[in-house]
Amino acid sequence: MRMRTKSSLRGLRDIRTRSGRVDRSDVPYMAYMKISCLEMEKARREKEKASSETRIRNIDGRLAQIETEKAGILVRLGERCPETSPQAAGHSTRPGQITIGDKKKGFKIRY
Numbered sequence: 730m731r732m733r734t735k736s737s738l739r740g741l742r743d744i745r746t747r748s749g750r751v752d753r754s755d756v757p758y759m760a761y762m763k764i765s766c767l768e769m770e771k772a773r774r775e776k777e778k779a780s781s782e783t784r785i786r787n788i789d790g791r792l793a794q795i796e797t798e799k800a801g802i803l804v805r806l807g808e809r810c811p812e813t814s815p816q817a818a819g820h821s822t823r824p825g826q827i828t829i830g831d832k833k834k835g836f837k838i839r840y
Contacts, residue, residue, distance in 0.1 A: 803809040 800809060
């Protein structure tokens with residue numbers, strides 16, 4: 730018989746087990762825990778999405794307000810004509826108004 734040295738002896742620590750290698754999805758409580766974590770994340774993402782959609786609606790509303798206000802200012806300055814006035818046809822009735830023509834011709838000033 731061959732004699733084993735101390736380093737070649739196997740003890741309880743050297744026995745290989747599969748206890749740490751269990752697939753976590755096979756354990757029912759771990760699978761349910763994963764499902765509950767996914768549901769919580771889904772709820773958070775839905776809340777975040779709703780908040781983002783609200784912010785987008787607010788931004789779109791403000792952009793529309795800005796365009797309306799800008800158009801009103803330009804009409805008051807005479808740069809744009811309201812659609813119901815004679816200015817809409819290209820006729821200016823205000824004295825001292827700058828009429829912008831073709832870019833090739835420059836601009837005309839009416840007094």
